[in-house]
Amino acid sequence: MASPEEIVDALAGMALFADLSRPELEGVAHAFEEQFFPSGERVIRQGVSGSAFHVILEGDAEVVVDGERRATLGRGDFFGEVSVLLGEVPVADVVATRPLRTLVLPGPSIQEWLVAHPKVTFRMLQAQARRLRSANQWRS
Amino acid sequence: MAELSRRGDDRPYPPGSYPVVVVGSGPGGLQLSYALTRLGVRHAVISADDAPGGMFRRWPLFQRLLSWTKPYASVEPGSRVHERYDWNSLIADEPPNRAIMAEFMDGTSSFPSRPEMERNLAAFAERTGTLVRYGCSWTATRRKAGKSGETFVLETSDGDYECEAAVFAIGVAEPRMATTPGIERAVHYADTREAKSYAGKRVLIIGKANSAFEVASGLLPWARGIALVSPSTAKLSVNTRSLVGVRARYVQPYEDHVLGGGVAIVDAAIARLEPAGDGATRVALRRTDGGSDLDIVVDDVIAATGFVAPTLDLPKLGVAVVGRSEVPAQTPYWESATVPGIYFAGTISQGAAGLQKHGLPANSGAVHGARYNARVLARYLARTRFDATEPQPRIAPGELVDRLLDQASTSPELWHQRSYLAWVATRAEDGGWLDGGIEPLAAILDAPGPDAVVLAIESDAAGRIYPVVYLRTARGTTERPIEPDPLLEFAGPDQRRQVADAVAAVRR
Numbered sequence: 001m002a003s004p005e006e007i008v009d010a011l012a013g014m015a016l017f018a019d020l021s022r023p024e025l026e027g028v029a030h031a032f033e034e035q036f037f038p039s040g041e042r043v044i045r046q047g048v049s050g051s052a053f054h055v056i057l058e059g060d061a062e063v064v065v066d067g068e069r070r071a072t073l074g075r076g077d078f079f080g081e082v083s084v085l086l087g088e089v090p091v092a093d094v095v096a097t098r099p100l101r102t103l104v105l106p107g108p109s110i111q112e113w114l115v116a117h118p119k120v121t122f123r124m125l126q127a128q129a130r131r132l133r134s135a136n137q138w139r140s
Numbered sequence: 141m142a143e144l145s146r147r148g149d150d151r152p153y154p155p156g157s158y159p160v161v162v163v164g165s166g167p168g169g170l171q172l173s174y175a176l177t178r179l180g181v182r183h184a185v186i187s188a189d190d191a192p193g194g195m196f197r198r199w200p201l202f203q204r205l206l207s208w209t210k211p212y213a214s215v216e217p218g219s220r221v222h223e224r225y226d227w228n229s230l231i232a233d234e235p236p237n238r239a240i241m242a243e244f245m246d247g248t249s250s251f252p253s254r255p256e257m258e259r260n261l262a263a264f265a266e267r268t269g270t271l272v273r274y275g276c277s278w279t280a281t282r283r284k285a286g287k288s289g290e291t292f293v294l295e296t297s298d299g300d301y302e303c304e305a306a307v308f309a310i311g312v313a314e315p316r317m318a319t320t321p322g323i324e325r326a327v328h329y330a331d332t333r334e335a336k337s338y339a340g341k342r343v344l345i346i347g348k349a350n351s352a353f354e355v356a357s358g359l360l361p362w363a364r365g366i367a368l369v370s371p372s373t374a375k376l377s378v379n380t381r382s383l384v385g386v387r388a389r390y391v392q393p394y395e396d397h398v399l400g401g402g403v404a405i406v407d408a409a410i411a412r413l414e415p416a417g418d419g420a421t422r423v424a425l426r427r428t429d430g431g432s433d434l435d436i437v438v439d440d441v442i443a444a445t446g447f448v449a450p451t452l453d454l455p456k457l458g459v460a461v462v463g464r465s466e467v468p469a470q471t472p473y474w475e476s477a478t479v480p481g482i483y484f485a486g487t488i489s490q491g492a493a494g495l496q497k498h499g500l501p502a503n504s505g506a507v508h509g510a511r512y513n514a515r516v517l518a519r520y521l522a523r524t525r526f527d528a529t530e531p532q533p534r535i536a537p538g539e540l541v542d543r544l545l546d547q548a549s550t551s552p553e554l555w556h557q558r559s560y561l562a563w564v565a566t567r568a569e570d571g572g573w574l575d576g577g578i579e580p581l582a583a584i585l586d587a588p589g590p591d592a593v594v595l596a597i598e599s600d601a602a603g604r605i606y607p608v609v610y611l612r613t614a615r616g617t618t619e620r621p622i623e624p625d626p627l628l629e630f631a632g633p634d635q636r637r638q639v640a641d642a643v644a645a646v647r648r
Contacts, residue, residue, distance in 0.1 A: 004464065005319065023371070026409040027428030030371035035493055036462040036469035038477040042586055047618055048610075050497025050559070050600070066616075089619075099460070099478070106499020108601035 004029050007103070010057050014076040016127070019119035031113065032103035037061075037096040044080055044094040051090055052104045053080045059100035064093040072097070081124065084110050152271040153184035155299030160521065161186065163294070164309030165272045166194015167261060167507045168486015168514060171230050172307060173270050175518030178233060181526055184303075185270075186296060188277040192265040193258040194486070195313040201332055202358045205257055206350065206387050207506055208250045211242035223552035227508035228252055230264045231515065237267050251389070273298070281306070281453055292481060305525055307517070309486040312465050312505070314450040317443055318346065322413030325421045326441035329355060338362045344423050344436055346410060347444035348374040353390035355444055356403065360393060367404040367436055368393065371428045374405055381603035382500045408434065413441060449488050457482075467491040472583035473520045474513060483521070489513045494560040494582050498600045502560035512553045512561055516578055532566070532574035540565055540573050541640045544595050548607040548622070548630035548639075553578045554597040562610070567591040585610060585617050593646055607635070609642040620645070 007029040011017045017025060034057070037043050043061060044051045055078045063071040063079070070092065073079055083090040084107040105113060114121045160176065162169050165187035173185045189197065200206070205228070211217060213225035218238040223231065228241040240263055244256045252260070265272065280295040284302065294301040315328040327333075329351045335358045343363045345352045348370045356366050368374070374394060375385035386394065396403040408425035416422035416437045423441060425434040448466040455461055460469045460478040468484055469477040470492035476482040484491060490504040492513075503509030522528035535543055547554060547563040554561060564576035567590045581596050594610040598621070606624040610617060620642040622635050 003319070023409050023426040023428050024430075026426075027371045027407070030428075034463045036460055036477060038469070038471065041471075041477075045495075045585060045617065047616060048495070048497075048585065049619060049621075050495065050499075050598070052496065052499060101462070104496075106496065108499050 007034070007057065011055075011103075014055070016055065016076070016078060016120060016123045018123065020117070024117075028117075029103075031109075032105050035102050035104050037100040037102070039096050039098055039100075041096050041100075042093050043096060043100065043102065044083075044090050044092070046091060046093045047089050049083075049089045050107065051080055051083060052106050053084050053110050054078060054094075054102040054104050057101040057103055059096060060098045061094050061100055062097050064095055065091065078124070078127070080107075081110070083107075151273050151275070153186060153273040153276075155296065155301055157302040158182060158184040159303065159526065160184075160305045160307060161292075161294055161301045161303040162307045162309060162485070163187070163278050164194060164311065164486060165189055165192045165265075165274065166196070166309060166311055166486055167230060168309035168311070168489065168510050169194070169272070169307075170261060170265050170270050171511045171514040172309060172485040172518055173272075174230065174232065174264075174268050175515045176521070177270070179518055179522040179528055181518065181522050181528065184301060185272045186276040186278065186294075186298075186301065187272050187274050188297075190274045191262065192272065193261045194309075195311050196254055196257045196261060199313065199330075200254060200354060201329065201351075202335075202354055203254045204249065204389075205251050205254065206389065207252075207508060209241040209245060209252060210250050211245070217242065220552055221550040223508075224555050227506065227556075228257060228260060230261070230507075231511050232264070232268055234268075237264065240264060240267070278310075278452065281457055283457070290481070305481050305483060305521060307483040307485050307521075308451070308454070308468075308488065309484070309514075310450055310488060312447050312449045312467060312487050312490075314448050316446045316448045316464070316466075318410070318445050320410050320412060322421075323443065325413040325415070326443040329442060329444040332358075332442055335359055335362050338440060340364050341439040342420075342437070343367075343440045343442065344369060344421075344438040345442045345444050346370065347446065348372070348386070348405065349444065349446065350386055350390060351446065352444035353386045353393055355442055356393035357390050360396065360403075363402075365402050365404070366393065367406060367438070368397075369406045369408050369410060369423070369425060369436075371407065371409045373407055373429075380500075381599065381601070383503060383506065384499075384501060406434070406436075449491075454479075454482065462491065472580035472586075474517050483517060485514045485517060486510050489517075492580070492582075494580065497559040497598055500558065500599055502557045504557070504560070508556045509560075512557055512578065516553075516561065516580065519577070530577075532576055534568070535565060535573040535575055537572065540593065540643055541636060543575070544593070544607075544609065544639050544643070545631045545636060547595050548597065548635070551578075551597075554595065554607075558605075559596055559598045559608075562594045562596040564595075565593045581610075585612065591646055593643055606630075607639075609639060611642065611646040613646060618645075 061073045160183035162185045207227035210225040241260045244259045277297040315330045344367045377385040397405045407429040408427045411424040462469045562581040592612040604624040607622040609620045
């Protein structure tokens, strides 16, 4: 991994970007930075501000709150948007559990980017609705 | 090479076994070797070049840097705080070898010319006695099982070098070309001709980063028309409030674009390049901003598509690389994230991304960031591999707040490497505080250890610059931003009260 073409191919297979044309996907691949985290490294830190929005290209991560594992994330999943959208510090750690490659969009860029890509915003809303439904089912 | 072979026998560091081998004689290799020498760590430095300077022996193309040195800044030249205003000198402990860049500048600009920068680096090597085996090309790398664990063997044009730790300070300066069909009709930035040869030509530049805008700036007086094309929108450093984006010196083509002055800036992916008769090239564009596809016919295409790290066979050895620049992925201490024992210094140290808080990267890709990374790396190598642990000086009772305020006001490391390098005070067993020096912020926040008070300088998306005190305790990590100051002076009564409150919280 990962040539720009390979990244575009990977994005094309993800639900979040399913409605974008090939040139739009190339724009996404260009606007996002790729990052790599070895297993065990923290990607987002609970209580530490200024984090970013990540989409997983490869590898796995877990969501940890106060040392307790709450969820696992894999290829095509995204994280970091809640603290960015709310302008609050993250309430969880996200830790790589296998070598992790993500595409990253810095927090300050997210609003403009989501407004410019409403089809992605809709898909993100769908994913959030599913997470909310799962959380409600878990509670009931 | 004939000259080299004549003086070959008196070159330093012949092939053999060394605890550490450093590859490269640009700013990163020189700075690391200097710091290792000061710590007493035996090492060799090899370089394929025949003189010091690295990429500055060749670039930037239009011969003037993007990094300033201000000899008449309001602080004493050669002081630690002066390093905030001198981005180009390497850092030495001895006063005569500090802040030497200004000696070589002729006063026409606060940005040195390329030859001035090259002379500055050569003078640092000469005055500090930093030795390099020049004309020695690293050609391959392999692992070797030894009695005391695995070692690395670096094959070179002069023979094999065996080492416990290899540090690659090899830059990110190998031209990168896209794989677009017909790309052979373009030349890379590195092969751009003399500016006046573009007189009256229509030029399309692929890319919108600094190298693209540098070329566009250089061709403005000559070209008939210029188009800058890439899939994403142009970013300007004055908007990102960081080194991300086109620097102010190269913004002229952008202004010409917005004023309709013969420069087009287009958000599009390039589908293909094809002949258009009379030596011209038709460039087919697929707009990424939702607009219709577009063909542009030009006389010349220049691919300012950046550079990659010349990692040779390191990926085959298991070194993971990341991003368009294919920079090795690194731990917070600049060790390969996938192959322990392989480290990086210089501009390639940007592969340890750090926290990038609020989207602002560290300055590791530039001399004024990488020089501090190299010094921290030298200390890390000394203490983790050679048992050369420096004692942590004790902070006198009641002085912790003063020390934090002093670091916030004067530390060039914290200033240039925001949210990246931090000053650390750790709790001693008797409850006092120890000066842990400068360390990578990510490493300190994530490491287990005694209670610590950690200070970084940070910026946010609004461009405010302010200190942040982190408290690392068994209960977790908390951060306490200190109010920004319009004059960037962080030692006033308000800051003192806020820092004192933060420190009091860790005591509770």
